[in-house]
Amino acid sequence: MKLSHILEALSLSFYKGNASTEYVSLEKENFSRIITELVKTYDLPLSLLFATDDREEKNTFGLHAIFSHDEDHQWLHVSTELSAEDPSYESLTKTVMVTHWYERYIHDMFGILPEGHPYLQPLVLHENFPTNIHPLRKDFLWNTVPEKMKVIPVMSHVEGEGVCEIPVGPIHAGIIEPGHFRFNVAGERVITIEGKLFYTHKGVEKLLEGKTITEAMPFIERVSGDMSASHSLAFCQAVEIIGNGAIPYSAKALRTLICELERITMHIHDLSNITGMGTGFTVMAANGFRIKERMMRLSEEIFGNRFWRGFIIPGGVTKVLSKKEKEKILEVVQEAVSEMISLVKMGLESHTLCERLEGTGVLTKSAAIAYGAVGLPARSSGIDRDTRKDHPYALYNDLEYRVIIQTDGDVNARFLSRFAELEESHKIIVECLKKLDGNEKVRVPLTVKNGEAVSAVESWRGELLNFVRITNGV
Numbered sequence: 001m002k003l004s005h006i007l008e009a010l011s012l013s014f015y016k017g018n019a020s021t022e023y024v025s026l027e028k029e030n031f032s033r034i035i036t037e038l039v040k041t042y043d044l045p046l047s048l049l050f051a052t053d054d055r056e057e058k059n060t061f062g063l064h065a066i067f068s069h070d071e072d073h074q075w076l077h078v079s080t081e082l083s084a085e086d087p088s089y090e091s092l093t094k095t096v097m098v099t100h101w102y103e104r105y106i107h108d109m110f111g112i113l114p115e116g117h118p119y120l121q122p123l124v125l126h127e128n129f130p131t132n133i134h135p136l137r138k139d140f141l142w143n144t145v146p147e148k149m150k151v152i153p154v155m156s157h158v159e160g161e162g163v164c165e166i167p168v169g170p171i172h173a174g175i176i177e178p179g180h181f182r183f184n185v186a187g188e189r190v191i192t193i194e195g196k197l198f199y200t201h202k203g204v205e206k207l208l209e210g211k212t213i214t215e216a217m218p219f220i221e222r223v224s225g226d227m228s229a230s231h232s233l234a235f236c237q238a239v240e241i242i243g244n245g246a247i248p249y250s251a252k253a254l255r256t257l258i259c260e261l262e263r264i265t266m267h268i269h270d271l272s273n274i275t276g277m278g279t280g281f282t283v284m285a286a287n288g289f290r291i292k293e294r295m296m297r298l299s300e301e302i303f304g305n306r307f308w309r310g311f312i313i314p315g316g317v318t319k320v321l322s323k324k325e326k327e328k329i330l331e332v333v334q335e336a337v338s339e340m341i342s343l344v345k346m347g348l349e350s351h352t353l354c355e356r357l358e359g360t361g362v363l364t365k366s367a368a369i370a371y372g373a374v375g376l377p378a379r380s381s382g383i384d385r386d387t388r389k390d391h392p393y394a395l396y397n398d399l400e401y402r403v404i405i406q407t408d409g410d411v412n413a414r415f416l417s418r419f420a421e422l423e424e425s426h427k428i429i430v431e432c433l434k435k436l437d438g439n440e441k442v443r444v445p446l447t448v449k450n451g452e453a454v455s456a457v458e459s460w461r462g463e464l465l466n467f468v469r470i471t472n473g474v
Contacts, residue, residue: 003076006042008459010034018241020391021454025260031080031105032090035065039096045385046372047456049092049464051103051110054081061087061112064346066465067455070390073395075454088113099374104203123436124198127151135206136387144205156194158184163191171199179324193391212355213239221309226269229262230459231466232312237393238455238468239314244450249395251316252442256395257329257432258317259427259457262308264333265295265328267418267425267459277354280310284347291336291343298332316443321357326433329354337426344419357412375462387458399431 001024014024022208026034038044044067052062060081067076082089083116091114103114104123111134116122125133128149134140153199155163169180180196204223208216220235221228233255240247269292276285296306302325303311310316321329347353363373368381378385387404388396402419406413450470 001042001071003074004093005071005074008042016076018453020073020241022242023447024078026078027082027290028080028082028089031063032092034093035078036095038076039065039098046096046098047075047374047463048444048467050324050467051106051112051136052469053136054384055084055108056138059084061110063089063106064073064467065212066274066467068385068456068463069106070385074392075391075456077454082112083470087111088115090115091117091167091396093117097370098251100306108134109132109353111137125196127153136205137150138209140206141208142203153180153196155182156184156192158191160186162186169196198321201230205305212472217313221307224461225226225263225307225436226266227459227461227464228259229308229312230464232309233259233394234457234464234466235453235455235468236312236314238453238466239448239470240446241453241455242451242468242470243314243446245315245444245446247316248441248444250295250320250436251442253432253435254321255312256315257398257429258303258308258311259394259459260266260301260428260432261295261329261333262423263460264336264422264429265292265299267310267422268292268295268336271340271344271415271418274357274411275353278411279349279353281353284343287343288340291339294332294365295336298329301328313443314448315446318443320440320442321436323438324437328438332435333426333429337422340419340422354412357415358408358410360411362410365407368409373462376404376412376417376421376428377456377458378462379388380406380413382407387456387463391456393455395432399428401428 003101007022011235013025014022019021020429035046039046043094046065047068048066048219050064052058052064054062060083062079063082064077064079067078069076079304080089087110089112091103093103093114094116101123103117104120105122106112107114108123117123122129128151130146130149133146138376163184166183166185168183170181171178172195177197178199178411182194184191202223204219207219211219216235217232220231223231268288271290272285275281276288299308300306302321303309362376363381365382366394368378368383373381382405384403384405390402404417406417406426448470450471452467454467456463456465
């Protein structure tokens with residue numbers, strides 16, 4: 001069903017903000033009901049729920065939901081206004097499970113109350129934070145150091161014969177992210193997992209306030225160290241929508257190229273980490289991380305850093321690739337993918353490895369939908385969604401590639417999906433390089449005034465959506 005027909009069926013007035021986004025403004029009393037109908041009746045995926053502090057202009061807080069309409073390649077931006085004196089609304093978590101963490105985050109950061117939320121515990125601001133701290137309000141200074149409250153965290157408990165409680169923490173300093181975890185298990189069966197994350201929350205939204213676009217870029221590139229190119233592209237595309245920038249074809253090809261290089265690098269890392277560090281099949285870790293290192297050195301050689309940073313900028317990319325650089329990319333990628341294929345095939349001949357992957361960590365399709373899974377985990381549970389095809393950007397409309405779908409939803413399905421995506425990314429990189437002749441125009445000047453836009457990229461982790469609002473015209 002077309003997006004315009006859905007909105008007409010709900011008797012909603014809407015207007016087109018740009019070519020890819022429809023806007024709907026609702027009264028507070030109707031917001032939760034309409035959001036629920038869009039999800040439950042019309043099966044629209046809710047991609048983002050967030051808030052804005054608009055008190056200076058309107059004496060209100062804004063509450064915003066972004067939906068994806070894959071069939072029309074469009075976004076739907078639904079918003080409402082909450083009074084500054086009583087920033088509250090009917091909780092969505094009771095009817096739309098995916099909003100669970102979003103609502104807790106909004107409550108922590110803005111002090112907006114989702115009335116009736118079934119588990120409104122702190123998400124980012126743990127027990128040691130004062131209760132009146134809301135860091136994303138405009139009057140909260142970025143360098144504020146709040147008083148430490150020294151409160152002992154309360155974790156859930158499960159009782160019964162044979163049940164063991166395993167604490168991990170108080171703050172387990174993992175490479176992925178520090179966290180405090182509590183497992184309740186009966187033998188190998190995990191009954192509950194409770195986790196507290198965000199101990200290294202960067203506060204990027206607050207740090208970006210008042211920055212120019214140029215000043216914002218280093219922060220954007222460092223939101224996530226393994227998705228620098230993807231974050232840069234999502235942000236730059238939003239800026240270009242606001243500035244009506246027509247990006248050169250060759251720049252689109254180069255942007256696609258670097259994002260696929262990033263995807264290959266991190267898929268190699270994850271394949272190695274799953275088998276080597278997760279199952280003890282260490283030959284995969286030893287060789288996989290060696291191969292990943294070659295990819296990171298490729299980034300260092302061509303772009304001056306190991307994390308694919310500094311290449312994608314508003315208006316295009318920073319440089320044309322030389323013939324030697326393109327040959328180097330082809331050589332390293334070909335060798336890396338070929339070696340990983342051999343390694344994975346060897347691993348799949350190990351019954352011990354396969355038994356640890358198959359049937360482990362099953363994410364059913366219904367659970368994946370309920371919790372809003374995106375990217376490869378969603379596709380490995382049978383959900384056919386990929387931002388590259390559902391909301392085409394860069395050069396993806398002009399390329400042939402497969403979207404890998406698995407249905408088992410276990411670790412093995414996700415493992416095999418990463419493996420298959422390696423070859424697809426290799427094909428995309430080869431095609432992108434064929435479309436470059438070395439004399440391309442790769443950047444256009446941008447004049448960006450005030451405005452806002454939505455942009456999304458399919459990072460190696462999945463859908464990466466940016467909402468960008470510019471108020472100081474650059």
